[in-house]
Amino acid sequence: MTEQNSSTSKIIEIRPKVVFQAVENRYQAQNTEFTVNIPSSAIGGLTLLESAILVSFVKLISPAAIFEFGTYMGATTLLFARNSSDSTEIITIDIDPNTTATQENISEADYLNDGNANDEHLRDIFAKHGAIYINRAERHLREKVTQLYQDSTTIDPQQQNFLKRFQLIFIDGGHDFETVRSDTENALNMAADDAIIVWHDFRSQIHDDVTRFLDGFSQTHEIVHVAHTMLAFMLIGSTREILN
Ligand SMILES: C[S@@+](CC[C@H](N)C(=O)[O-])C[C@H]1O[C@@H](n2cnc3c(N)ncnc32)[C@H](O)[C@@H]1O
Structure with missing residues (x-):
């Protein structure tokens, strides 16, 4: 995938209620509830x-398999586990804690204002505490989750049996341009024929690279931003119909 830069973003913006209306239309005769941890x-x-x-x-x-780039505390991994079918498998990747040098000298001012420090x-x-939300969850939820400890830029989709395997992919790992580009390239290969790829930190105040990458990527791929969130997504195959 080549680097794409453009000053003119082609990203479409929708309101959150467009997504919620799609859920209402799909489940007209029932309440659609979900369980979430207090943030x-x-x-x-x-x-x-x-x-x-x-x-x-x-x-x-109703994804059979979900992949998450960036486990962190595992709160979103657990969100997926709790609100998907019993048979959904969730694979989440984060760096190997044993190979991460601990940075003791990052000040709060730095990590709140600088994307790389953040x-x-x-x-x-993650290296110090691990995915605490997954670790504290009930066994049947933990059993739906596979945690990988690997730099996401070293994924080999073919060798790791990831090709076309996932119906939902959430990209929320490293936020520098090269990592977002690499995670996106892998996600495109790992996405099933009918799938949704979602990015976090679009238009984040500190992770400019995510926005810059997606603005460029939107020149050749239809990317949608959900207003009032930092989520952007891409619909592949039959999922293109879900918001109609
Ligand atoms: C914003 S947090 C993820 C938040 C999580 N998805 C959630 O919703 O709760 C980003 C995570 O990505 C991980 N990360 C950063 N660079 C990475 C890389 N190259 N490979 C794998 N994980 C990475 C960090 O260790 C951190 O835990």
Whole structure:
């Protein structure tokens, strides 16, 4: 995949209710509920609105397999596990804690204002504490989840049996341009014929590279941003029909 830069973004914006209406249309005779943890007070997680959008995608496409780039505390991994069918498998990847040098000198001012420092800080938290939300979950939920400890840029989709395997892919790992580009390239190969790829941190105040990458990527792929969130997504195959 070549690097794409453009000052003119072709990203389409929709309101969250467009996604919620699709869920209402799909499940007209029943309530559609979901279970979510009280949001963490730590940085790096999703808002409740973002969680609702992701679960809506799960409800709309009933994915057999979900892949998450960036496990962190495992809050979104657990969200997927709790709100998908019993047979859904969830694979989530984060760096190997044993190979991560702990950075003791990142100040709060740095990690709140600088994207690279923020990424380092989150890698640190993951290396020190692991995916606490997954670890604390009930056994039947933990059993749906496979945690990989690997730099996502070293994924080999063919060798790891990931090709065309996932109906829902969430890209929320490293936020530098090269990692987002690599994760996206892998995601395109790992996506099933009918799939949704979702990126987090689009239009984030500190992770400019995600926005820059997606603005360029939107020149050749239809990317949709959900207003009032940092989620952007791409519909592949028959999932293109879900919002109609
Ligand atoms: C924003 S957090 C993920 C949040 C999580 N998806 C959630 O919703 O709760 C980003 C995570 O990506 C991980 N990460 C950063 N660079 C990575 C890389 N190259 N490979 C794998 N994981 C990476 C960090 O260790 C961190 O835990």
